[in-house]
Amino acid sequence: MDLIEKRLIERRIIFSCLALHTPSTFSSNNQTDFLSLLAMKKSIDVDPNGALNSWNRTTNFCRWNGITCGRMHPDRVVAINLGSEGLIGSLSPHIEIGLLRRLEYIEFSNNSFFGSIPKNMSQCKSLVYVNLINNDLSGNIPLEISLLYNLQSLYLGKNTFSGHIPQTIGNLTSLGAISLRLCGLIGEIPKSFSRFRRPSFLQLAQNNLTGTIPPVGKIHSEIGSLVGLKHLRLSNNNLEGPIPLSIGRIFNLQILELGGNRLTSRIPPVFGNLTLLYSLSLERNNFSGTIPTSLANCTKMQMLDLSINNFDGPIPQEILISTVCNFLDLSHNALTNSIPLEFGSLRNLEELDLSNNKLSGLIPRSLGTCVSLEGLYLHDNLFEGEIPKELSSLMGLTDLDLSLNNLSGSIPSFLGNLNLSFNSFQGRVPTTGVFKNTSAISLEGNIELCGGILELDLPPCTSTSVASKKKNLSxxxxxxxxxxxxxxxxxxxxxxxxxxxxxxxxxxxxxxxxxxxxxxxxxxxxxxxxxxxxxxxxxxxxxxxxxxxxxxxxxxYEFKAKGSLDKWLCCINSEQEGEFRNLDLIERLGIAIDVAHAREYLHCGIDSIIIHGDLKPSNILLDEDMTACVGDFGLSKITSSIPESSSSSTIGIRGTFGYVPPEYGMSNSVSTKGDVYSYGILVLEMFTNRRPSPTDDSLSENGNLQNFVSAALPNRVMEIVDPLIRMGPHMIETVSWKIACALL
Structure with a gap:
């Protein structure tokens, strides 16, 4: 007798014994739910947080932790929420989940459940939401899952499944969101996906899928198609062939990720039809030809990655003029000509990578107007001439790589962390700022440099080179x-x-x-x-x-010893640095109040109105006693003398996607109301520790952070509160509920 048979017999015995001792006041239906839940508890071997402590015969099961009973049927279970509880146990077919006939919602994500998906789950005909992301589940995705005709959301990512995606999954025509990322799946993408009526989110990245991309935009007059998709993620598979022209029919597409495949041919011009697209990733493929100018129609584009392909020809000026990119990577291609002057129009650009191409000419002075730049990578090209002094305007620039070019002239002292190796620079190396740190600079291959700190081991400068420096540096x-x-x-x-x-x-x-x-x-x-x-x-x-x-x-101003709020919310990074950081509820509330005072002062404290334009955790600085200060005011972002009657401006203020209101993407106008919106997102992130990012799978069903929080009010607040908040559950629920209600 194997282990599975033993467990099956054990559960049947337990089920029978429990039935004998169950109070007679239970109806047959709620008794079935009661016994099914107890059998489920028995299959869980480790419960580190005591999530199932309340699961006993003395407490009504509708009051058990993670259990919700229905309104129409108050004695039947409609939802089980045991996500992120550290549970270890089996989800084998022998648990009695199929007997919970009114079950609509299953949330088991971020645990360590093993075994296969129970086939008898198909008996839960009312299921609309299943989330098993980030467990240790294995085996095939059962064909029986295709019988859940009411299912709207299916999240199975980050498990160790095997085999193919069932072709019959297309029977779930109501399915709007499906995530199978990092599941070890093989085979082709089922063509039956086109039968979904209201799709919005399709995540199949990081598997071993093969074949071509099916004609996802093909219209079926009777049963619909994928034209309603907003997020399509197929990256890091083994897909090949060209991108189907029918993709131009997915007019609602916002995120398209096809990187890390074997796709070929040119980018079809129909991409210009995707006017709502704000993130396009086609990196690490075998695309060729020129970059289509039709991408200029994607005026909401914020992230464009075409790196590691075979694109050639010049960089299209049209794209630079019309888009609002804050991340642009065209590296490792065969692009030619000079850098267009139109790059200066990308005032929101934070990172630009044009490295490993065949670009030539001078580094344009217009890059100095990209005041938001933090990383600039131009290495391994054919650039010549001097580093333009206009780059001194890039106050936030922290990484600069100009190596492997033909640049000449003296090295300016205003640069940040930089790589200037293998060029033709001359004269004295500065000894201030970043040039005091040998680990932050690379100057090898410039034989005419002199001076600098002793660790650089450069020859001393002659009087001629000193005179040259005084002439060149302003x-x-x-x-x-x-x-x-x-x-x-x-x-x-x-x-x-x-x-x-x-x-x-x-x-x-x-x-x-x-x-x-x-x-x-x-x-x-x-x-x-x-x-x-x-x-x-x-x-x-x-x-x-x-x-x-x-x-x-x-x-x-004074140095802020505790750093940015962002570092305190991202506790994983802090652990890697050897220090575990965490904020309790009172500290978070105090920070929220401090930032609120700052926002009020900017808008109402003086005669002029000042719009910050980029409220987010990385711009909130904390001093020694955890008092919060609002930072990152570039001078170009301060607007003054705005009449009280008109609180908007057309000045280009940098904003970060997810924190700025949607209307910022449709016009150049900004307003004090935009800061209020950003503040609300900031507070929601502080108390849930979830970033307002479109790449966050946990927000995919709701679309954004504010909808994610709103969906949990008022009865499920504890499910979304950051579990790292160090405070008793009762006080967390009371305070966070009041805060969330006040914000919404």
């Missing part, structure tokens, strides 16, 4: 990133201003809060910080004239 380059970066941090919340004792002869200027700030000249600030060394920054303000007669303004 005063703005000497100011550099240190002051510009700090000047971008304006802390408008709860100013805890620790001033040093000032010189009685120095003038003061009033601040918005009534505190008087020490006013310094440019020369004072330059001298007092030893050339703007980061170790010597003071607390103060400066409005003066630099040595070339240009206006110079700077705001310098």
């Amino acid at each position: 005063t703005p380059l000497k100011i550099g990133i240190p002051v510009a970066g700090v000047a971008a941090i304006l802390c408008f919340v709860v100013f805890i201003y620790k001033r040093r004792t000032p010189d009685k002869n120095m003038p003061y200027v009033p601040s918005f809060t009534g505190i008087r700030f020490l006013s310094l000249s440019y020369a004072d600030l330059l001298k007092g910080t030893s050339g703007f060394a980061e170790t010597n920054l003071v607390v103060s303000v400066c409005e003066s004239i630099d040595f070339r007669g240009n206006d110079f303004k700077a705001l310098v």
